[in-house]
Amino acid sequence: MKNQIAIIGAGLGGLMLARVLYRHGVAATIYESDASPEARSQGGMLDIHDFNGQLAIKDAGLYDEFQKLIHPGGQQTRVLDRHGSVLMDTPDDGTGGRPEVQRGELRRILLESLPPNSVQWGSKLLTATRLGAGIHELTFANGRKVIVNLVVGADGAWSKVRPLISDAQPTYAGTTFIETWLLDADVRHKASAAAVGGGGMFALAPGKGIMAHREPDGVLHAYVALNRTRQWIQRIDFDDAQSAKATIAAEFADWTPALTDLITQSDTTPVARILHQLPDDHRWSRLPGVTLIGDAAHLMIPSGEGANLAMYDGAELGKAIAASPNELEHALQSYENELFPRSTAAAKEAAALANLMFAHDTPQSLLRMFRGD
Numbered sequence: 001m002k003n004q005i006a007i008i009g010a011g012l013g014g015l016m017l018a019r020v021l022y023r024h025g026v027a028a029t030i031y032e033s034d035a036s037p038e039a040r041s042q043g044g045m046l047d048i049h050d051f052n053g054q055l056a057i058k059d060a061g062l063y064d065e066f067q068k069l070i071h072p073g074g075q076q077t078r079v080l081d082r083h084g085s086v087l088m089d090t091p092d093d094g095t096g097g098r099p100e101v102q103r104g105e106l107r108r109i110l111l112e113s114l115p116p117n118s119v120q121w122g123s124k125l126l127t128a129t130r131l132g133a134g135i136h137e138l139t140f141a142n143g144r145k146v147i148v149n150l151v152v153g154a155d156g157a158w159s160k161v162r163p164l165i166s167d168a169q170p171t172y173a174g175t176t177f178i179e180t181w182l183l184d185a186d187v188r189h190k191a192s193a194a195a196v197g198g199g200g201m202f203a204l205a206p207g208k209g210i211m212a213h214r215e216p217d218g219v220l221h222a223y224v225a226l227n228r229t230r231q232w233i234q235r236i237d238f239d240d241a242q243s244a245k246a247t248i249a250a251e252f253a254d255w256t257p258a259l260t261d262l263i264t265q266s267d268t269t270p271v272a273r274i275l276h277q278l279p280d281d282h283r284w285s286r287l288p289g290v291t292l293i294g295d296a297a298h299l300m301i302p303s304g305e306g307a308n309l310a311m312y313d314g315a316e317l318g319k320a321i322a323a324s325p326n327e328l329e330h331a332l333q334s335y336e337n338e339l340f341p342r343s344t345a346a347a348k349e350a351a352a353l354a355n356l357m358f359a360h361d362t363p364q365s366l367l368r369m370f371r372g373d
């Protein structure tokens with residue numbers, strides 16, 4: 001049978017895999033549950049690292065397009081205390097190796113680099129059934145069924161492909177990020193805009209913090225971190241924006257308004273991102289015709305690496321398949337041999353970073369990390 005490759009999920013990982021395969025003349029189809037590329041806001045900035053995400057973008061042949069997306073000044077990093085005093089301020093001199101781009105724009109250049117109909121939108125995978133000899137039957141919510149000899153789970157945290165090869169289930173990481181946005185902030189929220197500065201800002205206390213990024217057009221995008229139980233978070237009525245903002249802001253009662261306005265003045269209803277993770281050492285035994293990339297393989301607490309790793313996985317798997325298109329098992333084995341130690345190291349680092357950020361001696365612990373002590 002000619003290779004029939006199905007990639008489940010058109011996130012950055014799945015798109016990168018399809019693009020690298022396409023560059024090497026290997027056909028693949030992406031099945032994505034969203035109805036269209038515009039179905040969901042892809043908002044938010046990502047810093048793309050020169051040691052993983054950027055390497056993948058080079059493998060995709062999209063480095064020039066990527067450079068046009070870079071948000072100038074986005075690598076500025078500052079640490080504030082709860083009064084708004086600046087404890088550290090590192091300017092963006094363009095040499096940080098982790099320039100920032102908008103996730104939606106990065107996704108767009110990947111999508112535009114694929115031939116028409118590479119992505120089958122509105123195709124939510126329900127089940128993948130092993131038929132033997134590496135062949136799988138995929139059943140989609142729209143009634144469609146396809147038979148493939150390679151299925152790649154690029155379908156994120158709650159992957160429907162993962163159960164084919166692993167019993168692991170994501171568990172609550174103990175931290176929730178509450179996402180808010182302030183629009184036109186240089187005009188409407190001057191104190192918060194000044195506090196955030198030109199790039200990323202961290203204001204941390206034990207077990208909690210306010211982190212924000214400046215995005216193009218004067219937008220401030222904040223993640224309010226709370227080490228609270230899932231039940232505590234779920235008691236907040238997020239349908240009532242004012243009461244949700246008040247409950248969250250009460251956790252920061254003695255903080256400067258320049259910081260708490262990032263909660264109370266949000267132009268959008270706060271959204272809770274209840275963070276989940278897979279075990280640090282998540283891995284599986286090789287089974288023919290199936291593998292995972294990105295969050296499906298190694299969901300971890302956000303550390304600024306997840307999207308970079310997803311793209312890197314996609315590019316590495318694409319190159320491995322292109323190098324041995326007639327020996328898929330060999331390609332998957334060599335990809336996974338590198339994937340497992342890479343993911344475990346990144347997951348351990350992510351957990352250590354989260355511990356350090358919300359430790360009893362934060363923000364000193366964070367400042368020591370930035371200084372390299």
Ligand SMILES: Cc1cc2nc3c(=O)[nH]c(=O)nc-3n(C[C@H](O)[C@H](O)[C@H](O)COP(=O)(O)OP(=O)(O)OC[C@H]3O[C@@H](n4cnc5c(N)ncnc54)[C@H](O)[C@@H]3O)c2cc1C
Pocket residue numbers: 008009010011012013014031032033034045046047123124125126154155156157158159160177223273293294295296302303304305306307308309310
């Ligand atoms: C609050 C927060 C902040 C973050 N910040 C950063 C950051 O600053 N930098 C960074 O590098 N990473 C960050 N991450 C992590 C990053 O978002 C993920 O690691 C990354 O998106 C993983 O990419 P992916 O392609 O593996 O999966 P996803 O981006 O989750 O894409 C999966 C795709 O699969 C589709 N899908 C899901 N189920 C199905 C199905 N059954 N059938 C068909 N399609 C399906 C989804 O619709 C989606 O399009 C953050 C994560 C969170 C939660």
